[in-house]
Amino acid sequence: MRIGFIGAGNIGSTLARLSVGAGHHVVLSNSRGPDTLADLVARLGPAASAATPAEAAAGSDLVVVTIPLGAYRDVPAAELAGAVVADTTNHYPDRDGRIAGLDDGTTTSSELLARHLPGARLVKAFNTIWSEHLATHGQPAGSPGRRALPVAGDDAAAKAVVAGLIDEVGFDVVDAGPLTEGRRFEPGTPAYDVRLDAGQLRRALADADR
Numbered sequence: 001m002r003i004g005f006i007g008a009g010n011i012g013s014t015l016a017r018l019s020v021g022a023g024h025h026v027v028l029s030n031s032r033g034p035d036t037l038a039d040l041v042a043r044l045g046p047a048a049s050a051a052t053p054a055e056a057a058a059g060s061d062l063v064v065v066t067i068p069l070g071a072y073r074d075v076p077a078a079e080l081a082g083a084v085v086a087d088t089t090n091h092y093p094d095r096d097g098r099i100a101g102l103d104d105g106t107t108t109s110s111e112l113l114a115r116h117l118p119g120a121r122l123v124k125a126f127n128t129i130w131s132e133h134l135a136t137h138g139q140p141a142g143s144p145g146r147r148a149l150p151v152a153g154d155d156a157a158a159k160a161v162v163a164g165l166i167d168e169v170g171f172d173v174v175d176a177g178p179l180t181e182g183r184r185f186e187p188g189t190p191a192y193d194v195r196l197d198a199g200q201l202r203r204a205l206a207d208a209d210r
């Protein structure tokens with residue numbers, strides 16, 4: 001499939017490389033323009049190209065939004081109506097600033113992005129794993145103790161698309177439920193940035209006190 005990336009930093013470039021390895025085409029974008037991605041595209045080979053965020057969003061089978069949350073209003077909304085979107089973002093107030101609704105737990109970062117993207121089929125994914133572990137912890141399906149990653153979203157078909165990619169790049173998947181349940185694997189929860197297999201991850205999600 002064609003996977004668009006809005007953001008090509010630690011997580012975006014790592015997931016793009018793994019996606020190319022799994023046989024997908026990737027279209028990368030950032031805030032500074034396609035020219036600044038030439039070296040990365042060259043390293044990834046012929047299955048990779050660079051574009052603007054709007055171009056990466058339009059016509060992709062899956063779009064990965066992987067930018068600092070503070071920039072979420074820049075994500076092109078019209079192009080993402082109806083699209084399957086994987087949201088890797090986390091809220092780090094020191095980096096992203098204070099955002100109303102997140103401090104008091106009224107909402108979650110993924111619900112905030114979903115509100116900005118009407119019609120997008122948003123799945124919270126890949127936010128719990130450090131990029132270096134994303135690059136190194138993957139194992140073939142069926143490996144004992146295989147690390148599992150959580151997903152949350154309101155659209156079952158969209159979750160299946162994202163879960164398929166997670167499996168292809170080396171991880172089991174645990175469905176945490178609807179998008180609002182993404183609060184169970186935000187920063188500071190037992191599931192965040194810890195190597196857990198599927199059974200352990202289910203327990204960690206259940207233990208989250210939010």
Ligand SMILES: NC(=O)c1ccc[n+]([C@@H]2O[C@H](COP(=O)([O-])OP(=O)(O)OC[C@H]3O[C@@H](n4cnc5c(N)ncnc54)[C@H](OP(=O)(O)O)[C@@H]3O)[C@@H](O)[C@H]2O)c1
Pocket residue numbers: 006007008009010011012029030031032033053066067068069071074075088089090091092126127128129130131132
């Ligand atoms: N690092 C991790 O291990 C990790 C793990 C899980 C989740 N996350 C989360 O995933 C997100 C990305 O993290 P990261 O570490 O990959 O970030 P990063 O290395 O700082 O890269 C951010 C990327 O987003 C692009 N970007 C910034 N503002 C943009 C905008 N307005 N429009 C389009 N692209 C924009 C940047 O492009 P320019 O350089 O051109 O601005 C850059 O390519 C964050 O929300 C982070 O909290 C990170």
